[in-house]
Amino acid sequence: MTLAVKSIAPIRGQDDKSIIYGLDIGGTKIEIGVFTQELQLLDSWRTPTPTKSYSEFVQTICNLVIEANDRYAKSAIIGIGMPGIIDKNGLVKSANVPCSTGKNIVEDLNEALHCEVSIGNDCRLFALSESVGGAGDGYKRVYGAIIGTGAAGGFCIDGQLYNGRSGFAGEYGHLPVSAYLIDKYDLPIKACGCGLTGCYEAYVSGPGLAWIYQYFGAKNRDTYHFVQQLNAGDEIAKTAFNCYMDLLGASFASLILSYDPDIIVVGGGVSKIDQVIESLPSFVNNHLFSGVHCPVIKRAKYGDSSGVRGAAILRKQFSES
Numbered sequence: 001m002t003l004a005v006k007s008i009a010p011i012r013g014q015d016d017k018s019i020i021y022g023l024d025i026g027g028t029k030i031e032i033g034v035f036t037q038e039l040q041l042l043d044s045w046r047t048p049t050p051t052k053s054y055s056e057f058v059q060t061i062c063n064l065v066i067e068a069n070d071r072y073a074k075s076a077i078i079g080i081g082m083p084g085i086i087d088k089n090g091l092v093k094s095a096n097v098p099c100s101t102g103k104n105i106v107e108d109l110n111e112a113l114h115c116e117v118s119i120g121n122d123c124r125l126f127a128l129s130e131s132v133g134g135a136g137d138g139y140k141r142v143y144g145a146i147i148g149t150g151a152a153g154g155f156c157i158d159g160q161l162y163n164g165r166s167g168f169a170g171e172y173g174h175l176p177v178s179a180y181l182i183d184k185y186d187l188p189i190k191a192c193g194c195g196l197t198g199c200y201e202a203y204v205s206g207p208g209l210a211w212i213y214q215y216f217g218a219k220n221r222d223t224y225h226f227v228q229q230l231n232a233g234d235e236i237a238k239t240a241f242n243c244y245m246d247l248l249g250a251s252f253a254s255l256i257l258s259y260d261p262d263i264i265v266v267g268g269g270v271s272k273i274d275q276v277i278e279s280l281p282s283f284v285n286n287h288l289f290s291g292v293h294c295p296v297i298k299r300a301k302y303g304d305s306s307g308v309r310g311a312a313i314l315r316k317q318f319s320e321s
């Protein structure tokens with residue numbers, strides 16, 4: 001397929017690997033980060049994501065690369081992270097960028113950018129970023145878990161992402177919620193955005209936390225208000241917190257039983273709530289076999305820049321392999 005995209009001039013001297021561009025494609029914005037080989041971030045900026053027109057979407061990515069070439073006037077290698085599942089042939093299925101679903105984004109970007117790009121799932125790249133020089137640095141087996149608008153992650157061994165057969169290893173948010181906890185808190189079994197029913201994501205993501213807060217009697221679904229009320233000792237906030245942490249702890253126990261990591265690094269909006277990080281190990285331990293203990297849990301080191309950084313690492317590792 002030939003796209004109606006204003007093609008860019010071939011990047012000069014592609015064997016010069018002195019600069020890496022990491023692009024993080026989200027449902028609302030695309031960010032580009034310019035990195036050195038040592039993963040020092042030199043610059044980053046962002047632009048809105050076109051989600052309806054695929055050719056506009058590809059053009060927007062090209063424009064970011066053109067601008068980066070103009071600013072840095074160097075050759076670069078390019079890594080990209082985006083939400084959804086990208087199979088090994090480059091075909092995409094993404095709810096957040098609907099225009100890309102069914103498209104071969106690897107082929108189309110290679111053609112439009114005149115170079116070979118590496119693409120990975122954004123949550124898997126968060127794990128990679130935290131495994132290489134991030135909060136998981138020095139640990140052999142690192143699980144990176146994002147708790148934000150969704151709940152997903154990835155697993156790395158020795159600084160390399162474990163991809164699995166189909167690329168979805170790490171989707172802990174779509175494990176089925178504990179029947180024991182549904183019964184304990186008298187919760188409805190919720191439909192999930194993925195098409196399944198009863199996934200953890202509907203309860204443990206940021207919107208899930210807001211829903212639980214309201215379910216236990218709050219007048220709104222505002223997580224900032226929830227944290228304020230929790231700090232003030234409000235009974236509704238405390239009840240919602242205990243239920244939420246029980247569910248989150250159980251979901252982490254499931255991923256520990258699956259991957260047995262040395263450390264879990266947590267990122268995303270919910271990870272910024274101190275009480276969540278502090279109390280998580282004890283809630284996890286409640287759902288593990290006796291004698292088995294929760295591994296180290298740390299907050300992410302790179303926060304919002306982990307997407308562009310993980311994409312840059314993916315491409316750097318590809319060029320070195």
Ligand SMILES: [Zn+2]
Pocket residue numbers: 173174192193194195196197199201
């Ligand atoms: Zn699901």
